[in-house]
Amino acid sequence: MIGTGIKRGTAELAVLSVLEGGAMHGYEMARRIEQQTKGALRFTLAALYPMLYRMEQRGWIRGAWETSSNGRRKRCYRLTPAGRKKLSPLRSEWAELFRALQRLTKVSHD
Amino acid sequence: MTDWQEFVRQRLSGLALDAGEKEEILAELTAHLEESYEAFCKEGLPQREAVQRTLVQVADWQDLQREILISRRREQPMKKRLHQLWIPGFLTLMISTIFLMGLQMLGFQPSIVGNGQITVLFYAPWLASLPFVGALGAYLSVRGGGLRGTVLLASVFPVLALTAAFLLMFPIGFLIERVIGSPVDFGIVATAILRDGIGWILVPGVALSAGGFLVHLLFSRRSWSKELAIG
Numbered sequence: 001m002i003g004t005g006i007k008r009g010t011a012e013l014a015v016l017s018v019l020e021g022g023a024m025h026g027y028e029m030a031r032r033i034e035q036q037t038k039g040a041l042r043f044t045l046a047a048l049y050p051m052l053y054r055m056e057q058r059g060w061i062r063g064a065w066e067t068s069s070n071g072r073r074k075r076c077y078r079l080t081p082a083g084r085k086k087l088s089p090l091r092s093e094w095a096e097l098f099r100a101l102q103r104l105t106k107v108s109h110d
Numbered sequence: 111m112t113d114w115q116e117f118v119r120q121r122l123s124g125l126a127l128d129a130g131e132k133e134e135i136l137a138e139l140t141a142h143l144e145e146s147y148e149a150f151c152k153e154g155l156p157q158r159e160a161v162q163r164t165l166v167q168v169a170d171w172q173d174l175q176r177e178i179l180i181s182r183r184r185e186q187p188m189k190k191r192l193h194q195l196w197i198p199g200f201l202t203l204m205i206s207t208i209f210l211m212g213l214q215m216l217g218f219q220p221s222i223v224g225n226g227q228i229t230v231l232f233y234a235p236w237l238a239s240l241p242f243v244g245a246l247g248a249y250l251s252v253r254g255g256g257l258r259g260t261v262l263l264a265s266v267f268p269v270l271a272l273t274a275a276f277l278l279m280f281p282i283g284f285l286i287e288r289v290i291g292s293p294v295d296f297g298i299v300a301t302a303i304l305r306d307g308i309g310w311i312l313v314p315g316v317a318l319s320a321g322g323f324l325v326h327l328l329f330s331r332r333s334w335s336k337e338l339a340i341g
Contacts, residue, residue: 025141026138026142027141027142027145027146031149044166044167044168045139045142045143045146045167045168045174046167046168046169046170046173046174046177048142049135049138049139049142049174049178050174050177050178050180050181051181053178053181053182054181057181057182065134072141072144073137073141074138074141075134075137075138075141
């Protein structure tokens with residue numbers, strides 16, 4: 001299980017990445033992230049929405065109300081061009097971090 | 111059956127946002143809780159346990175309320191621009207201008223580079239100070255939350271102001287000469303643009319942006335390290 005601190009840092013990347021696949025609402029996003037990370041990343045309501053609102057304020061995502069097939073109204077989020085632009089450097093930064101950690105752990109095991 | 115809408119409304123009654131915005135948030139969080147609860151019920155959990163598992167998602171509603179308020183707080187775009195560009199920019203302009211005027215008043219002679227028609231004047235101490243001035247502008251812009259483009263603009267603001275003055279000066283001079291009927295030698299104008307462009311815009315711009323770029327680099331690395339540290 002990944003620690004809380006690292007999870008917080010990866011949260012934005014996780015949200016932007018799942019939204020790259022298409023628009024979705026908060027609950028669906030949380031489920032998708034949990035499934036795709038095999039439970040390593042779990043977003044509770046309290047963690048998810050303040051982050052979504054922050055990302056929306058920054059212009060990375062945009063939310064809009066939509067009515068689903070069962071008639072329930074849901075706020076669906078989409079990646080904006082700014083969010084799409086942000087995703088690439090974020091991915092590089094995290095890839096760099098993981099490579100650095102890999103190198104570090106190899107050294108530690110020697 | 112739990113009335114999730116009423117439940118959320120009660121828990122977030124102190125959410126100090128305008129009515130429409132608050133209703134949207136309440137509706138969104140309610141929908142999330144409802145879906146979560148229904149999913150637990152579908153998994154076969156008894157109603158009571160499904161409610162409990164749903165409620166676990168928010169440990170502290172006061173804390174959530176505070177987090178939402180912080181995340182929805184909007185900064186006025188003008189105020190943001192003021193702190194990220196105009197204040198740092200005008201400060202760099204003032205400092206660089208005052209320092210140059212001080213040097214001239216103290217009798218510092220400029221270095222002359224080139225010969226013939228194209229001679230460029232450089233105030234070496236002034237040029238040497240510009241990376242620090244640019245760095246100060248960039249630092250203030252970073253502190254104001256400026257992104258890379260704004261930070262670099264703030265650092266080179268003095269040369270932007272000079273460029274604007276240049277762009278205005280030549281057409282106005284040209285018009286005046288037309289009005290008073292004296293002929294314009296475009297060769298001289300072109301030489302003046304080249305000379306002053308190099309001496310007052312290009313070289314100072316490079317010096318200012320060097321400082322600004324270094325500060326931007328330093329702070330972007332620091333903020334990245336900080337993000338990694340807090341996760």
